[in-house]
Amino acid sequence: MTPDTKAATKWFKQKKWKPFPFQQKAWMHYLDGYSGLVNAPTGSGKTYSLLMPVLMEGLKTRENTGLQMIWIAPIRALTKEIMLACERAIDGLNMSWTVAVRSGDTSISDRSKQWSKAPQILITTPESLHVLMTKNKYSKYFSHLKSVIVDEWHELIGSKRGVQTELAISRLKGINHSLKVWGISATIGNMEEAFDVLLGIEKPEKNVFIKADIQKEISVQTIIPDVIEKFPWAGHLGIRLLQKVIPIIRKSKTTLIFTNTRAQCEIWYQHLLDAEPELAGQMAMHHGSISRELRDWVEDALHDCRIKAVVCTSSLDLGVDFRPVESIVQIGSPKGISRFIQRAGRSGHQPGAVSSIYFVPTHSLELVEAAALKQAIIDKQHERRIPYIRSFDVLAQYLMTLAVSEGLEPQKIYNEIIKTFSYQSVSLEEWQMLIHYLEHGSQALKAYDEYQKIGNDNGVYRVTNKRIATKHKLSIGTISSDVMIQIQFSRGKKIGTVEEYFISQLAPGDAFWFAGRALELVRLKNMVATVKPAKNKKGKVPSYMGGRMSFSSEMSEFLRAKLYDYYDGKINDIELKTLVPLLDTQKERSILPNKDDFLIEYFEDNDGYHLFIYPFEGRSVHEGIGALLGHRLGQILPISFSIAMNDYGLELLSDKKIDVEKLVNAELFSTKNLTESIQSTLNAVELARRQFRDIAKISGLIFGGYPGKMKKNRHLQASSQLLFNVFREYEPDNLLHLQAYEEVMTFQLEESRMREALNRIQQQKFIYSYPEKISPFAFPIMVDRLRERMSSEQLKDRIEKMKVQLLK
Numbered sequence: 001m002t003p004d005t006k007a008a009t010k011w012f013k014q015k016k017w018k019p020f021p022f023q024q025k026a027w028m029h030y031l032d033g034y035s036g037l038v039n040a041p042t043g044s045g046k047t048y049s050l051l052m053p054v055l056m057e058g059l060k061t062r063e064n065t066g067l068q069m070i071w072i073a074p075i076r077a078l079t080k081e082i083m084l085a086c087e088r089a090i091d092g093l094n095m096s097w098t099v100a101v102r103s104g105d106t107s108i109s110d111r112s113k114q115w116s117k118a119p120q121i122l123i124t125t126p127e128s129l130h131v132l133m134t135k136n137k138y139s140k141y142f143s144h145l146k147s148v149i150v151d152e153w154h155e156l157i158g159s160k161r162g163v164q165t166e167l168a169i170s171r172l173k174g175i176n177h178s179l180k181v182w183g184i185s186a187t188i189g190n191m192e193e194a195f196d197v198l199l200g201i202e203k204p205e206k207n208v209f210i211k212a213d214i215q216k217e218i219s220v221q222t223i224i225p226d227v228i229e230k231f232p233w234a235g236h237l238g239i240r241l242l243q244k245v246i247p248i249i250r251k252s253k254t255t256l257i258f259t260n261t262r263a264q265c266e267i268w269y270q271h272l273l274d275a276e277p278e279l280a281g282q283m284a285m286h287h288g289s290i291s292r293e294l295r296d297w298v299e300d301a302l303h304d305c306r307i308k309a310v311v312c313t314s315s316l317d318l319g320v321d322f323r324p325v326e327s328i329v330q331i332g333s334p335k336g337i338s339r340f341i342q343r344a345g346r347s348g349h350q351p352g353a354v355s356s357i358y359f360v361p362t363h364s365l366e367l368v369e370a371a372a373l374k375q376a377i378i379d380k381q382h383e384r385r386i387p388y389i390r391s392f393d394v395l396a397q398y399l400m401t402l403a404v405s406e407g408l409e410p411q412k413i414y415n416e417i418i419k420t421f422s423y424q425s426v427s428l429e430e431w432q433m434l435i436h437y438l439e440h441g442s443q444a445l446k447a448y449d450e451y452q453k454i455g456n457d458n459g460v461y462r463v464t465n466k467r468i469a470t471k472h473k474l475s476i477g478t479i480s481s482d483v484m485i486q487i488q489f490s491r492g493k494k495i496g497t498v499e500e501y502f503i504s505q506l507a508p509g510d511a512f513w514f515a516g517r518a519l520e521l522v523r524l525k526n527m528v529a530t531v532k533p534a535k536n537k538k539g540k541v542p543s544y545m546g547g548r549m550s551f552s553s554e555m556s557e558f559l560r561a562k563l564y565d566y567y568d569g570k571i572n573d574i575e576l577k578t579l580v581p582l583l584d585t586q587k588e589r590s591i592l593p594n595k596d597d598f599l600i601e602y603f604e605d606n607d608g609y610h611l612f613i614y615p616f617e618g619r620s621v622h623e624g625i626g627a628l629l630g631h632r633l634g635q636i637l638p639i640s641f642s643i644a645m646n647d648y649g650l651e652l653l654s655d656k657k658i659d660v661e662k663l664v665n666a667e668l669f670s671t672k673n674l675t676e677s678i679q680s681t682l683n684a685v686e687l688a689r690r691q692f693r694d695i696a697k698i699s700g701l702i703f704g705g706y707p708g709k710m711k712k713n714r715h716l717q718a719s720s721q722l723l724f725n726v727f728r729e730y731e732p733d734n735l736l737h738l739q740a741y742e743e744v745m746t747f748q749l750e751e752s753r754m755r756e757a758l759n760r761i762q763q764q765k766f767i768y769s770y771p772e773k774i775s776p777f778a779f780p781i782m783v784d785r786l787r788e789r790m791s792s793e794q795l796k797d798r799i800e801k802m803k804v805q806l807l808k
Contacts, residue, residue: 004027004056004060005031005056007055007056008093011092011093017045020212020351021212021213022038022040022210022211022214023045023049023052025210026053026182026210027049027052027056028053029206029208029210030050030053030054030182031057033178033180034208035180035182035203035207036182036183037153037184037185037191037195037198037209038183038210038212039186039187040184040211040212040214041186041187041212041215042342042345042346043348043350043353043355044216044351047085047151047184048085048089050182050184051149052089054121055089055093055095057146058095058120063144064096065144066118066141066143066144066145067119067120067142067144067145068145068146068147069120069121069145069147070122070124070147070148070172071086071122071123072148072165073125073151074125074126074152074161075125075152076104076125078152079124082123082151083123086099086121098120098121099120099121099122099123100119100121100123101124102128102132103124104125104127115141118141126168127164129164129168130477131476133168133171134401134404134476135405136406138405139175142175142176146176146179146180147179147180147181147182148179148180148181148182150169150181150182150184151183151184152184152185152186153184153194153198154185154186154188154338157194157197157385158385158386158387158388160393160698161478161479163388163394163478164394166422166423167417167422169420170420173200181199181204186341187338188338188382188383188384189381189554190384190385192209195209197422201420214351216345217348217354218344218354219356220344220357220359220370221357221358221359222358222359222361222574222575223245223358223359223361224575225578228364228367228579228581228582229364229582230582230585231774238268238331239268242268242271242272245257245358246276248327248329248358249276249279249283249308249327252326252327253326254309254310254325254326254327255309255310255328255329256309256327256347257329257331258312258313258314258317258328258330258334259311259332260313260331260332260333260335262287262289262313264331265312266285266513268311270516279308279309282307282309283310283311284297284309285310286298286310286311286312288313288315289497289514290495291494291497293494295315298310302324302325305324314339317342317346326348327347327356327357327358328347328355328356329358329360330358331360332362333361333362335549335550335551336551336555337377337381337383337552337554337558338552341377341382344356359373364579365582365648365776365780367575367578368559368562368576368579370575372559372562373558374573376554376555381558383552383554387421387422388422389422390422390423390425391422391739392430392699392735392736393695393696393698393736394478395423395426396437396438396699397475397476397478397698397699399413399438399454400438400463400700401476403438403453403454403463404463404469407457407460408454408460408462409459410435430735434735437735438453438454439453439454439455440452443731444731445723453465453700472700474704475697475700485498485503485527485528486527486529487514487519488530488531489531489532490531490532495514496514496515503521503529506521506524508522508523508524518533518534519531519532520532520533527708527709549619550619550621550647551618551647553617553618553753553756556616556617556618556647559647562576563592563593563616564594564595566583567592567595568594582776583776586777589776590769590777590778591769597764598613598615598764598766599613599614599767599777600613600614600768601614601769601771601775602768602770603771603773607653608655609653609654609656610651610778610782611654611660611664612649612651613664614649615649615650616648618647619646619647620749621750621754622649623643623645623650624678624750624754625669625757625758626644626650626651626652627643628677628678629652629664629669630652630681632668633652633663639656641653641654642654644785645784646784648777648780648781649777650781651778651782653785664766665766666761666762666766669758669761669762670758671758671759674758675745675751678745678751678754679741684744684749687748687749688741688744689720689721689725691740691743692721692724693716695743696719696723696724696736697716699736701720701723724737724740
């Protein structure tokens with residue numbers, strides 16, 4: 001214990017806590033002027049590892065003037081938790097410091113107070129920090145700043161919000177050259193890269209990476225179905241296991257039930273109440289579309305042990321401390337290792353406690369995923385988070401922020417941004433193109449005044465038009481979503497939001513479920529859906545865009561390894577033992593591949609000729625491979641295919657027979673000219689055109705609308721498509737236009753991952769199978785294809801008939 005850390009150690013002792021070595025190491029390095037990254041498991045005291053040295057520095061210097069530290073958190077719910085920790089420590093150390101939260105929920109009066117008299121600690125989000133930079137004299141407001149701490153850095157790094165954070169830090173470093181920058185992160189597969197992104201390409205001489213030597217114990221229990229279906233299909237089995245979930249809720253103080261989509265969340269909430277009416281008043285729901293007031297109530301009730309269970313989505317993923325939570329239930333595969341571990345960590349959220357999570361499969365094959373997740377946890381494996389680079393839309397937005405406030409000094413800001421990881425490769429020519437775009441609207445748009453946003457005032461660029469400045473302030477942020485419709489009762493009480501595309505399918509009088517209630521649509525006007533309680537309890541459940549997740553590459557590797565274990569006779573997991581009837585049926589009907597085999601199935605039925613292949617790489621990669629193969633086969637023969645896929649494999653269905661062994665060979669999976677093939681095969685132009693909507697919105701090319709008068713999604717899409725077409729024809733080298741293609745290839749089509757999968761497949765032995773009837777592996781893929789063409793009732797009837805035929 002050093003004199004500088006004596007106060008913190010004393011307070012910990014009063015609380016009957018003992019500092020972990022990683023906390024003490026962080027304290028000493030911070031106080032010695034270091035910047036760095038703390039890597040520790042959930043519930044191990046990460047917050048206090050950096051909060052305490054900030055306060056100890058304040059005690060030592062007796063500095064109380066102005067803002068001393070900014071704590072950046074990715075979600076609003078986390079800001080509340082951090083504030084409580086700060087207030088607890090400040091009070092325990094008898095300090096006069098104040099702490100405040102600045103987020104989208106902060107009232108106008110509180111924002112005004114924070115600006116007129118800065119707290120010593122400000123907890124905020126990346127977006128709100130950029131909003132502060134739109135204020136005149138923001139540099140004076142930040143002039144006393146000693147440190148910036150970025151919480152949950154692993155969540156930010158793989159998004160444009162991470163880029164926003166990089167840019168904000170670069171500006172704060174420009175104001176305070178001795179600024180200390182620290183991050184807090186759970187483990188990810190590329191920790192070194194995460195460290196580099198946080199601190200920039202010119203790291204301070206004093207930098208340190210601190211890893212906690214704490215092994216968080218995670219107990220994983222799989223809910224095993226009483227009967228294993230030999231022909232599984234996605235989506236139905238979860239609810240069948242509901243009766244096995246109820247005892248978990250009963251025996252636990254509090255349980256969080258995680259679903260992967262908001263629609264699934266609503267469905268599980270309804271079914272749990274129907275099955276266990278006693279949960280009424282003791283169970284709540286939490287997802288991103290429910291109103292802030294309701295979510296706050298749920299979070300407070302969790303803290304205070306007032307509720308028994310919460311059905312939730314990723315809205316409760318991050319590090320909020322709900323200590324009463326004893327058990328986690330994961331409905332369906334999380335599709336990623338880190339997401340599963342993160343959710344498990346919501347229970348046992350204190351040092352030394354065991355995190356307990358139950359896995360509820362939504363179809364039989366997800367039992368393999370359960371075994372894979374267990375193995376990944378044992379092997380301490382995590383996914384990489386790919387950082388965004390050269391996001392010119394975010395950079396354009398940032399430059400507008402500076403031009404709105406104190407003015408944009410191009411050379412000074414260029415020198416700052418090229419020290420960030422994201423923009424280190426931006427050339428002076430590209431920089432000048434971006435400035436020209438903001439000043440003149442780019443080459444293609446220079447004739448239109450609305451795109452001329454900044455003016456040159458003696459070498460400093462400023463926004464002088466108040467309307468342009470207001471539009472920019474309302475548009476700050478990088479989170480993209482569909483236009484949201486406010487749901488409220490006739491008397492005005494707001495209960496949340498749903499996406500426009502769902503509500504637009506309803507007519508007045510139609511019923512739907514939302515926030516656990518059956519509601520009837522009264523009218524839709526001015527982006528507000530007025531509702532009343534519905535008598536009809538069979539309404540639709542809102543579905544949301546992007547509900548289908550895909551395996552991470554790491555998850556795919558562990559899944560393949562578990563399947564190969566079965567082939568090799570290593571049936572040690574309860575999940576694999578349970579799946580023996582299904583896997584035996586796969587061997588009887590077709591082939592169960594080993595690690596050196598690549599399985600191809602081909603058969604004919606009334607629908608046509610089915611070609612099934614099984615890379616086990618995840619839905620997104622299979623989508624690309626399917627389109628690629630269909631295109632290449634179409635160049636050899638006059639043939640077309642309908643394509644379906646899931647995380648295990650894909651189907652190409654045609655009305656013409658092909659010589660499979662002659663045509664479907666290693667050459668068909670070649671990576672030669674892959675980029676060009678992908679772009680022509682998957683209509684990359686159309687994909688880029690859709691991607692461009694978000695880029696256009698972030699960069700300020702299109703305006704989403706004023707509060708209460710948001711533009712409709714189709715109008716935004718039409719405007720962005722028009723601009724994309726203009727750039728494509730008249731200015732193809734436009735930075736934002738090129739960025740759309742880069743993002744499609746990197747994040748949507750995952751070109752690098754597809755290339756790795758194709759290379760692996762080419763090294764395997766091609767095994768051809770001609771089953772007389774559909775195999776267990778093929779069945780769920782076929783069901784996914786039928787799902788797109790049938791109502792849920794029609795699909796259920798068709799599946800039952802198929803299963804009767806298959807079991808004969």
